[in-house]
Amino acid sequence: MGQVSASSSVVVAADPQRTLEAIGDYETIRPRILSSHYRDYKVVEGGKGAGTVVEWTLQATEKRSRNVRANVTVSDSILTERDANSSMVNTWTVTPDGAGSQVTLRTTWQGAGGVSGIFEGIFAPLGLKKIQAEVLANLARELA
Numbered sequence: 001m002g003q004v005s006a007s008s009s010v011v012v013a014a015d016p017q018r019t020l021e022a023i024g025d026y027e028t029i030r031p032r033i034l035s036s037h038y039r040d041y042k043v044v045e046g047g048k049g050a051g052t053v054v055e056w057t058l059q060a061t062e063k064r065s066r067n068v069r070a071n072v073t074v075s076d077s078i079l080t081e082r083d084a085n086s087s088m089v090n091t092w093t094v095t096p097d098g099a100g101s102q103v104t105l106r107t108t109w110q111g112a113g114g115v116s117g118i119f120e121g122i123f124a125p126l127g128l129k130k131i132q133a134e135v136l137a138n139l140a141r142e143l144a
Helices: 016-023 029-033 114-143
Strands: 003-012 038-045 053-059 065-075 078-083 089-097 100-110
Touching: 003 114, 016 029, 016 089, 016 100, 016 114, 029 114, 100 114
Parallel strands: none
Antiparallel strands: 003 100, 038 053, 053 065, 065 078, 078 089, 089 100
16 A cells, blocks of 8 residues: 555746635635535635635545545645545645746545555546646636
8 A cells, every 4th residue: 555646736826825825715715616526515614724624525536436524734835634534635835936826736645555556546646636737727717
């Protein structure tokens, strides 16, 4: 069982502080930037930044879905969502890029073992990168 990861980045037209605040706004902005792969999204506690707890179902493929209960922490320019139901961690990193910011979304988790783990390690990141790219494009539009 090895670690599996997928990472995508986008440049947005907002300074790092505004960008990090937007990413951490789980009440207003987050629901607007999620792709159709996210279902049953709800804020359980908080709603802005550190201490927030959110839940959603990620419908990665027609047959694969994952129920997520994410606990949010923020440290400097990094927002982290740790799933209480699995080993999955989303890390949003914001860095200055000219007049705007670069946002990198990295998702990691402990993959399955054996042959199924090999296929998961190859194909899951490809599908997840497409989902990440859609969410990041929506974020860029939101901050334009």
